[in-house]
Amino acid sequence: MDGKIVNLKSKLEIYKAMTAGANFADCPVRDVINGINGKWSPLLVMALAEKPYRFGELRRLVPDISQRMLTQTLHELQRDGYVHREVFPTKPPSVEYSLTDLGRSMFVPLCHLVQWAELNHDAVREARAAFDARM
Amino acid sequence: MDGKIVNLKSKLEIYKAMTAGANFADCPVRDVINGINGKWSPLLVMALAEKPYRFGELRRLVPDISQRMLTQTLHELQRDGYVHREVFPTKPPSVEYSLTDLGRSMFVPLCHLVQWAELNHDAVREARAAFDARM
DNA sequence: TGTTGGCAGTCTCGAAAAGAGACCAGCACT
DNA sequence: AGTGCTGGTCTCTTTTCGAGACTGCCAACA
Numbered sequence: 001m002d003g004k005i006v007n008l009k010s011k012l013e014i015y016k017a018m019t020a021g022a023n024f025a026d027c028p029v030r031d032v033i034n035g036i037n038g039k040w041s042p043l044l045v046m047a048l049a050e051k052p053y054r055f056g057e058l059r060r061l062v063p064d065i066s067q068r069m070l071t072q073t074l075h076e077l078q079r080d081g082y083v084h085r086e087v088f089p090t091k092p093p094s095v096e097y098s099l100t101d102l103g104r105s106m107f108v109p110l111c112h113l114v115q116w117a118e119l120n121h122d123a124v125r126e127a128r129a130a131f132d133a134r135m
Numbered sequence: 136m137d138g139k140i141v142n143l144k145s146k147l148e149i150y151k152a153m154t155a156g157a158n159f160a161d162c163p164v165r166d167v168i169n170g171i172n173g174k175w176s177p178l179l180v181m182a183l184a185e186k187p188y189r190f191g192e193l194r195r196l197v198p199d200i201s202q203r204m205l206t207q208t209l210h211e212l213q214r215d216g217y218v219h220r221e222v223f224p225t226k227p228p229s230v231e232y233s234l235t236d237l238g239r240s241m242f243v244p245l246c247h248l249v250q251w252a253e254l255n256h257d258a259v260r261e262a263r264a265a266f267d268a269r270m
Numbered sequence: 271t272g273t274t275g276g277c278a279g280t281c282t283c284g285a286a287a288a289g290a291g292a293c294c295a296g297c298a299c300t
Numbered sequence: 301a302g303t304g305c306t307g308g309t310c311t312c313t314t315t316t317c318g319a320g321a322c323t324g325c326c327a328a329c330a
Contacts, residue, residue: 028256029249030178035259036248037172039317043165055278066318071279081262092277092326102258109251112244113171114164121163123237124170127216174288190307201289206308227297227306 035080040065040073042110045099048083049107052098082106170215175200175208177245180217180234184242187233217241 036042040062047053047061059070074097077083082103088094099107171177175197182188182196194205209232212218217238223229234242 029252032252032256032259033177033249034174036252037174037177039169039172042168042172056276059278064318066320067279068281068319069317072317079263079266080259081266087278090277095278102255102262105255106251109244109247112247114168116241116244117164117167117171120237120240121167124167124215127237128214131214131216191305194307199289201291202308203290203310204288207288222307225306230307 032080035076036106036110038073038076040069041077042114044070044073044077045082045103045107045110046114048097048099049104049111052096055095055097058097077103167215170211171241171245173208173211175204176212177249179205179208179212180238180242180245181249183218183232183234184239184246187231190230190232193232212238 036045043062043065044058047058053061055070055074058074059065059067062070065073074083074085078085078097081100084098084100086096086098088096171180178197178200179193182193188196190205190209193209194200194202197205200208209218209220213220213232216235219233219235221231221233223231
């Protein structure tokens, strides 16, 4: 199961980086990707890429996220260094979330993926419809 | 230093496309992204981008995926038009999975994201360690 | 004075999804 | 006759997710 995958160069290296590790800690790509590809993470990064937002603003912006998931996802994004959390000691203390430099640099490739998604949405929907029709 | 990297109109339109929709069906980007960002989808797409694989090969290639999840993820990828499934009537019938043109075109931006992940893995791990140390 | 409402969350509980592993039919090799 | 390989499905358990109630603080309103 080891000798058959030795054909390409750059792609193979990436591929090996994703699969070679015996576990998660040894695989940088899966480690990082799994932090990004949560259900709400890309959405929040896209939102914060536009401008910083407060907790309640984000909640109103993404109506179908629960507070629990918003708190948790922001916490994870903060932990991984994508998001900066700042508390302002106003009368009711307000909390502002903004993208760090790391977050902004991650936003670039993410944005490409999102652009692809926009362009190819119709193709995907068609494929889906054709597939469902055959079943 | 404020979000000036992002003040292009195209990006704002994408952002609006992600957040404006009242529900999922109206938001093309979320619809497509949610099909890509599963736990195993990117990994399998990366693997199949190298060359077509059979079911058992994929299973051995990604040792920590369960058959159940492999079947299900491949099925979803096929439904969305990224993956082609072909059955060969050999003695024990073998099934080969390969990327479609749509899958290959999606692989391009995905690959950028993966490359970013590879490059910035250390930064993310450092941020994570620093964050955990403070708690 | 009591009430209401906004802020940023936390807590709990039921539902949905993921993971582990048994099981299936058919065929080849020993 | 037993073992192993093919590509899966079925069931059971654990993990995660989602909805909504609840907290503490303060300000405005009646």
